[in-house]
Amino acid sequence: xxxxxxxxxxxxxxxxxxxxxxxxxxxxxxxxxxxxxxxxxxxxxxxxxxxxxxxxxxxxxxxxxxxxxxxxxxxxxxxxxxxxxxxxxxxxxxxxxxxxxxxxxxxxxxxxxxxxxxxxxxxxxxxxxxxxxxxxxxxxxxxxxxxxxxxxxxxxxxxxxxxxxxxxxxxxxxxxxxxxxxxxxxxxxxxxxxxxxxxxxxxxxxxxxxxxxxxxxxxxxxxxxxxxxxxxxxxxxxxxxxxxxxxxxxxxxxxxxxxxxxxxxxxxxxxxxxxxxxxxxxxxxxxxxxxxxxxxxxxxxxxxxxxxxxxxxxxxxxxxxxxxxxxxxxxxxxxxxxxxxxxxxxxxxxxxxx
Numbered sequence: 001x002x003x004x005x006x007x008x009x010x011x012x013x014x015x016x017x018x019x020x021x022x023x024x025x026x027x028x029x030x031x032x033x034x035x036x037x038x039x040x041x042x043x044x045x046x047x048x049x050x051x052x053x054x055x056x057x058x059x060x061x062x063x064x065x066x067x068x069x070x071x072x073x074x075x076x077x078x079x080x081x082x083x084x085x086x087x088x089x090x091x092x093x094x095x096x097x098x099x100x101x102x103x104x105x106x107x108x109x110x111x112x113x114x115x116x117x118x119x120x121x122x123x124x125x126x127x128x129x130x131x132x133x134x135x136x137x138x139x140x141x142x143x144x145x146x147x148x149x150x151x152x153x154x155x156x157x158x159x160x161x162x163x164x165x166x167x168x169x170x171x172x173x174x175x176x177x178x179x180x181x182x183x184x185x186x187x188x189x190x191x192x193x194x195x196x197x198x199x200x201x202x203x204x205x206x207x208x209x210x211x212x213x214x215x216x217x218x219x220x221x222x223x224x225x226x227x228x229x230x231x232x233x234x235x236x237x238x239x240x241x242x243x244x245x246x247x248x249x250x251x252x253x254x255x256x257x258x259x260x261x262x263x264x265x266x267x268x269x270x271x272x273x274x275x276x277x278x279x280x281x282x283x284x285x286x287x288x289x290x291x292x293x294x295x296x297x298x299x300x301x302x303x304x305x306x307x308x309x310x311x312x313x314x315x316x317x318x319x320x321x322x323x324x325x326x327x328x329x330x331x332x333x334x335x336x337x338x339x340x341x342x343x344x345x346x347x348x349x350x351x352x353x354x
Contacts, residue, residue: 024052024273025273025274025277026050026051026052027051027052027053027054027274028045028051028052028053028054028077028078028274028277028278028281029053029054029056029075029076029077029078029273029274030053030054030055030056030076030077030078030080030281031056031057031058031064031067031072031076031078031079031080032055032056032057032058032078032079032080033057033058033059033080033264034057034058034059035298036080036129036264036298037055037294037297037298038293038294038297038298040293040297041284041285041290041293041294041297042055044290045281045284048284049277049280051277053281056076061081061082061085064079064081064085065081065085065088065089065094068089068094068269069092069094072269073094073095073269073270073271073272074269074271074272074273075269075273076269076272077268077269077272077273077274077275077277077278077281078266078267078268078272078278078281078282079095079266079267079268079269080128080264080265080266080267081264081265081267082262082263082264082265082333083116083118083119083262083263083264083265083332083333083335084118084170084262084332084333084334084335084336085335086118086119086124086125086265086267086335087118087119087335087337088335088336088337088341089124089267090119090124091337093270094269094270095124095125095267095268095269095270096124096268096269096270096272096275097123097124098122098123098124098125098126098268098279098282099279100122102276102279102280102283103126103279103282103283103286104283105283105286105287105288105306106122106126106283106286108286108287108288108291108304108305108306108307109122109126109127109286109303109304109305110303110304110305111305113127113130113263113303116263117332118263118332118335119265124267125265125266125267126265126266126282126285126286127263127264127265127266127303128263128264128265128266128285128294128303129234129263129264129294129295129298129300129301129302129303130261130262130263130264130300130301130302130303131232131233131234131261131262131300131301131320132232132233132254132259132260132261132262132319132322132326132330133166133171133230133231133232133233133259133260133262134230134231134232134233134252134253134254134255134259134319135149135151135152135228135229135230135252135253135254135255136217136218136221136228136229136230136231136236136250136251136252137151137221137227137228137229137250137251137253138161138221138224138227138228138249138250139249139250139251140249141161141227141228142158142227142228145251145253147253147254147255147256148179148255148256148257149175149176149178149179149255149257150179151163151228152165152175152179152202152228152230153175153176153179153198153202155205158207158227158228159207160207161207161226161227161228162207162208162209162225162226162227162228163207163208163209163226163227163228163229164208164209164210164211164212164217164220164226164228164229164230165199165202165203165208165210165211165212165229165230166211166212166213166214166217166229166230167211167212167213168213169344169345169348169351169352170333170334170336170344171230171260171333172199172211172230172351173192173195173196173199173344173347173348173351174186174258174260174331174333175230175255175259176194176195176196176198176199176202177191177192177194177195178255178257178258178259179198179255179257180194180195180198181257182194182195183258183331184257184258184259184260184331184333185258185331185332185333185334187334187336187340189343192343192344192347193347196347196348196350196351199351200350200351200354203351203354209225209226211352212226212229212230213230214230214231214232214235215231215235215239217229217230217231218231218235218236218239218250221250222239222243222246222247222250231252232300233252233299233300233319233320233322234298234299234300234301234320235299236250236252236319237252237299237314237319237320238298238299241299241314252319254319254322254326254329254330255329256329257329258329258330258331259326259329259330259331260330260331260332260333261322261327261330261331261332262332262333263303263332266281266282266285268282286304288304288306288307288309288310289307289310291303291304291306291307292304292307292308292309292310292311293310295307295311295312295315296310296311296312296315299314299315299320300320301315301320301321302315
């Protein structure tokens with residue numbers, strides 16, 4: 001789910017690159033978030049199976065979804081969507097069922113990832129990484145910051161310092177719903193309307209700096225452009241590790257009213273040119289040591305129980321591993337379809353445009 005734009009190298013012309021996939025059985029076409037894969041893992045997979053991996057990148061789930069709808073189901077072997085898009089991909093027939101007989105390492109998964117609500121029984125997906133979305137803030141500006149969405153939505157809590165919201169509509173609406181007491185995963189129409197109004201009111205404040213996602217939100221905090229924003233736990237930890245001096249005064253928290261827990265998963269498009277090779281790749285990622293290597297590279301939590309002994313120590317504690325108290329308040333972003341999705345998109349469009 002998470003765009004880790006450390007040194008972004010978007011796969012320009014990705015569809016063109018993938019168009020020859022059907023003619024080459026020794027090539028795996030991977031469609032993933034930017035900077036979300038350890039190059040050494042790709043090299044090891046290529047050597048093990050004597051194949052080539054061509055990576056193409058997307059920056060948002062709508063971008064990925066639209067490319068699949070435009071013919072991408074026959075141009076990619078593996079896609080990596082987030083949990084709330086998985087039911088939508090299944091419902092629209094853009095992905096195929098997994099053959100569990102070809103996935104020996106599927107049993108390596110932690111129990112909570114073996115029968116997820118977004119894909120019961122992992123019929124279509126295998127988890128790749130998981131993480132959380134929370135508030136990042138300047139601790140010098142807010143030395144006694146409440147563990148609450150009020151840092152964004154209550155002007156009396158933050159009357160004068162610039163702040164940003166997230167451009168992902170469901171995350172920002174979920175945050176507003178949680179703050180209002182409706183729960184992060186609310187889908188009630190009246191709750192949505194109330195949340196949309198709160199976001200509109202929040203936008204009107206002079207200190208609102210705009211909708212800023214993940215990595216850019218952290219970069220703005222580091223430069224002092226904003227003092228509060230929304231980002232992902234792995235992104236935060238990566239930047240803190242890379243530049244501890246700058247990020248010494250920046251912290252990450254999960255509001256007690258509720259926040260997002262997300263899972264990114266591997267799926268095979270419905271017309272993937274090399275589904276057998278795709279299964280080999282999924283099973284490779286689910287290997288204990290490879291799964292740990294992936295998390296050690298990108299600072300996100302592994303869904304792989306067998307990977308635990310191989311993980312760096314920092315990945316076994318907050319913010320990568322939320323506390324038990326925080327886990328109780330985390331929710332998946334709900335998957336919306338049909339009329340429900342249309343209504344949400346209308347509300348979010350109004351929030352963005354006004």
